[in-house]
Amino acid sequence: MTTHQTTEPTTQDFAALFEEFDQDIQVVNENEITQGRILEIGQDYVLIDIGFKSEGRVAVDEFKDEAGQVPYAVGDMVDVLVEAREDESGQCVLSKERADRMKVWDAIAEKADDDQLVRGIITNRVKGGLHVDIGVKAFLPGSQVELRPTRNLDKYLGQEYAFQIIKFNQARHNIVLSRRALLEEERAELKRKTLIKLKQGAVIDGIVKNITDYGAFVDLGGIDGLLHITDMSWGRVAHPTEMFNVGDEIQVKVLKFNSENERVSLGYKQLTPDPWEGAEERYPAGVHVLGKVVSLIDYGAFVELEEGIEGLIHISEMSWTRRIKHPNRVVSEGEVIEVAVLNLDTNEKKVSLGIKQIDPNPWELLEDRYPVGTRILGNIRNITDFGIFIGIEEGIDGLVHISDISWTQKIRHPSEMYEVGQEVEAVVLNIDVNNERFSLGIKQLEPDPWETIPQRYPPGKIIPAKITKITDFGAFAQIEEGIEGLIHISELAERRIEDVREVVNVDEEHKVEVISVDPKERKIALSIKNFVRRSERGSLQEYTENQGATAQLGDLLKGKLGEIAEAVEEKEAPEADEAGGDEATSETE
Numbered sequence: 001m002t003t004h005q006t007t008e009p010t011t012q013d014f015a016a017l018f019e020e021f022d023q024d025i026q027v028v029n030e031n032e033i034t035q036g037r038i039l040e041i042g043q044d045y046v047l048i049d050i051g052f053k054s055e056g057r058v059a060v061d062e063f064k065d066e067a068g069q070v071p072y073a074v075g076d077m078v079d080v081l082v083e084a085r086e087d088e089s090g091q092c093v094l095s096k097e098r099a100d101r102m103k104v105w106d107a108i109a110e111k112a113d114d115d116q117l118v119r120g121i122i123t124n125r126v127k128g129g130l131h132v133d134i135g136v137k138a139f140l141p142g143s144q145v146e147l148r149p150t151r152n153l154d155k156y157l158g159q160e161y162a163f164q165i166i167k168f169n170q171a172r173h174n175i176v177l178s179r180r181a182l183l184e185e186e187r188a189e190l191k192r193k194t195l196i197k198l199k200q201g202a203v204i205d206g207i208v209k210n211i212t213d214y215g216a217f218v219d220l221g222g223i224d225g226l227l228h229i230t231d232m233s234w235g236r237v238a239h240p241t242e243m244f245n246v247g248d249e250i251q252v253k254v255l256k257f258n259s260e261n262e263r264v265s266l267g268y269k270q271l272t273p274d275p276w277e278g279a280e281e282r283y284p285a286g287v288h289v290l291g292k293v294v295s296l297i298d299y300g301a302f303v304e305l306e307e308g309i310e311g312l313i314h315i316s317e318m319s320w321t322r323r324i325k326h327p328n329r330v331v332s333e334g335e336v337i338e339v340a341v342l343n344l345d346t347n348e349k350k351v352s353l354g355i356k357q358i359d360p361n362p363w364e365l366l367e368d369r370y371p372v373g374t375r376i377l378g379n380i381r382n383i384t385d386f387g388i389f390i391g392i393e394e395g396i397d398g399l400v401h402i403s404d405i406s407w408t409q410k411i412r413h414p415s416e417m418y419e420v421g422q423e424v425e426a427v428v429l430n431i432d433v434n435n436e437r438f439s440l441g442i443k444q445l446e447p448d449p450w451e452t453i454p455q456r457y458p459p460g461k462i463i464p465a466k467i468t469k470i471t472d473f474g475a476f477a478q479i480e481e482g483i484e485g486l487i488h489i490s491e492l493a494e495r496r497i498e499d500v501r502e503v504v505n506v507d508e509e510h511k512v513e514v515i516s517v518d519p520k521e522r523k524i525a526l527s528i529k530n531f532v533r534r535s536e537r538g539s540l541q542e543y544t545e546n547q548g549a550t551a552q553l554g555d556l557l558k559g560k561l562g563e564i565a566e567a568v569e570e571k572e573a574p575e576a577d578e579a580g581g582d583e584a585t586s587e588t589e
């Protein structure tokens with residue numbers, strides 16, 4: 001019979017096994033990070049062995065990536081945080097998410113201690129600034145976003161930048177970042193490099209940083225320069241936005257640089273030649289060119305011949321004949337027109353232009369069409385104090401001066417004889433092309449009566465005359481239509497006359513003797529006294545009868561002057577007889 005021997009474990013065996021098991025179990029502390037191996041990936045949980053006496057379960061969501069996938073496999077090693085070594089069921093409570101967050105905080109804390117930069121993405125806007133994801137949530141104050149405060153923080157959302165940690169409190173989970181501090185450091189370094197190459201005349205690259213009404217500020221690299229609106233283009237610029245936008249990368253020329261206050265004046269147009277150089281050769285006086293109307297003013301229009309060269313068409317140079325009240329009657333802003341260069345001054349950078357010079361000057365043609373002496377018919381277009389304007393051609397009027405209306409009539413105002421629209425005939429007297437004046441005459445249609453007056457009224461001739469005006473020094477008498485002579489007060493009578501009306505009155509007719517004729521001055525001197533001397537009887541009585549005067553001169557001389565009159569009569573009796581003979585001869589003639 002075979003004997004079977006059974007060996008059972010002893011107490012010592014159990015103790016050894018327990019000691020061996022206990023040695024295999026790792027010592028883990030709560031709220032510490034440890035490594036574990038993934039044993040199973042379930043639908044809701046991931047089972048992880050951290051070498052403790054029991055496995056731990058972690059929600060599967062803590063393992064998912066942004067796409068919702070679990071990028072892990074069974075057997076992979078992961079870091080987890082021991083939240084509790086045992087729960088009520090005896091399992092270890094683990095968290096991968098908290099472990100990851102703690103590792104990030106530890107890394108950030110290390111960077112904060114070493115003043116290292118962190119990178120992050122701006123996720124959303126909050127009161128006073130922005131939230132930045134640097135692995136954990138951090139705060140970026142609005143004042144720390146740019147070198148200068150900016151109102152539009154939304155434009156930074158979704159952007160990734162490097163930041164400097166200016167405040168770190170891990171216990172409170174508080175991190176404050178600054179981008180401005182980093183920019184200031186970068187700008188200081190750029191400025192140092194820029195100042196080395198910054199000198200008058202240098203051409204450097206820059207970025208348009210800000211635009212104002214008077215110019216644009218350009219970032220040259222750590223230092224800003226002003227590009228004034230007048231230095232943007234040789235041509236006309238109404239506003240800097242016509243040339244540049246914020247953010248444009250441009251090349252500029254340093255015009256001035258003050259190293260003490262670090263002020264820089266920049267130029268953009270100076271990168272191209274000044275268009276005024278050689279302008280005299282391109283635009284000599286008289287040349288016809290095309291230009292664009294860029295501006296209208298009350299007294300003319302500015303025309304751009306090329307970028308940087310503008311000329312003025314004065315309103316007086318827009319038409320030979322029309323009176324232009326405003327240039328918009330002739331040209332429009334933006335219109336391309338043909339102009340003639342009248343004058344160019346490169347020193348003053350001014351160009352005088354004309355439109356009317358494109359066509360022949362009609363005034364120069366008038367001399368051929370209307371030579372002096374030509375008779376014309378035209379309608380009165382205007383009447384002024386000094387004459388009348390007669391229409392000759394479209395836009396051309398001729399002036400009949402008030403002195404050229406009549407040879408003999410004294411005209412106070414032309415409206416006494418003419419009215420607007422009336423057709424009249426006139427003679428061309430003169431054409432002044434330079435001053436654009438057309439002189440006409442109406443009286444020249446007839447011969448000047450004063451040319452024959454010396455022959456028709458020689459001195460000594462006795463003629464009838466009608467008193468037209470009485471003055472203190474004598475009386476004016478008309479001897480024919482429009483022709484008057486002066487009877488001086490000393491020529492009214494032999495005696496001294498204090499008042500002309502003692503002898504003559506207006507509208508009375510008397511016979512007079514022609515004393516003298518001055519055709520140049522258009523003056524005739526007459527005498528009643530001489531006629532009395534030469535009267536047939538030589539007596540005042542006969543003189544008054546011959547004239548049919550209403551008042552007898554003999555009666556006037558009676559009374560107080562009776563005795564004087566008789567003495568005069570006796571004295572001049574022989575002379576009267578002789579005068580009577582002469583008078584008869586004159587009347588026969």
